[in-house]
Amino acid sequence: MHHLDEIIKWVIYRYTGLSKVQITVSIIILTLLTISLLCWLFTEKLKDFGLNFFTELLGVIVTIAVIQNIIDRQKRLNYLPLNIAIYRDIHSFISNFISLWETVYDASVSEERPTQLSEFFCPESFNKMARFDLSKQANVLHKTSWFTHFEDSRVNLEEQCSKLLDKYVTHLDPKVYGYIHSILGNFLDKMKFINNIHKLDIQLEMPRQTYLGVYLFNLQKTDFADINHLINWCETNRTELQTKGQLKLPQVALSTFRMLPPYAAMTDKEIQAQNKRFKDWQEAQNDSPNRHVDNIFT
Incomplete structure (x- = not known):
C-alpha cells in the first residue's frame, strides 16, 4: 500500500501543469487502473484478468515514473x-x-x-x-x-x-x-x-x-x-x-x-x-x- 500511495502522489504531481494531451493520457491511465481494480476485487470471472492487468499497468506507471525522474534530474543538472x-x-x-x-x-x-x-x-x-x-x-x-x-x-x-x-x-x-x-x-x-x-x-x-x-x-x-x-x-x-x-x-x-x-x-x-x-x-x-x-x- 505504501508503494501505491507513492504512485498516486506521483500521478497527482505530474498531472499539475500538464498539456491537454498529457492530461488526456493521465485520465485514460487512471480510468484503466480503476476498471482493472474493480474487475479484480468485485468480479469472479474477470478477477484474474483484473489482477494481471492492474499489476501490469502499475509496472508501466512505475517505469514511466523512474524514467521521468531520471530525465528531470538530468535536466536540472544541465540547467x-x-x-x-x-x-x-x-x-x-x-x-x-x-x-x-x-x-x-x-x-x-x-x-x-x-x-x-x-x-x-x-x-x-x-x-x-x-x-x-x-x-x-x-x-x-x-x-x-x-x-x-x-x-x-x-x-x-x-x-x-x-x-x-x-x-x-x-x-x-x-x-x-x-x-x-x-x-x-x-x-x-x-x-x-x-x-x-x-x-x-x-x-x-x-x-x-x-x-x-x-x-x-x-x-x-x-x-x-x-x-x-x-x-x-x-x-x-x-x-x-x-x-x-x-x-x-x-x-x-x-x-x-x-x-x-x-x-x-x-x-x-x-x-x-x-x-x-x-x-x-x-x-x-x-x-x-x-x-x-x-x-x-x-
Missing part, C-alpha cells in the same frame, strides 16, 4: 550553470539595492540597523529615513549631492533590473519574474519621482523641502513585499544551488558594520524652517497676480 548565473545576476542587483538604502539609513538614522532584511525593508524603517537630507554631499569620490547620486544609483538599478528581465525572460520562474518586474515598475519608478520633482523645482525656482519624506511618501506595503519575496527566493535558491553544485555562492545580507554616521539627518528645527519657507513661497504665489505655477503639489 545548473544557467541557474547559478541567474542567481549571481539577481544577487548583484538586490545587493546593490540593499547597499543604497543601507547608506541612506546610516546617514540619517542614529540607531542601529535591523538585523533582518524583512525588518529593514518595511514602512517602519523607511519612516525613520524620512529626515534624510538629499541636498547633502554624497559620500562618493566625485563631489555631488545626494539628489544626483540617488538618481544615478536608481538608473543603474533600473538598467540591471531591465537586463535581468530581458536576458532570462524564458528561464526565470514566473513568480521571480513577477517580483523583479514589480520592483522595476513600482519601487524604482517611485524613486524616479525624486529626480523629476527636483528638476521641476529648479526650473520653477521652487524652494521645496529637501528631506526624503517629502518625496517617498507613496511607498506601499506591497512595494516592500516584492523586495522581501525576491530576497527570500535568493536565500532558498542559494541553498539548493550550493547543494547541487558543490560550490559556495554569495549570500544576500545586510552589512555587519555601520557605513556612516548620521551626518545627513535633518533636525526638527531645520525641517520646520524648510516647511515654513515652502509654505511662505506657496502663499506668495497664490497672492501674485502673475503667478507662473498653480498649487500642483499641495
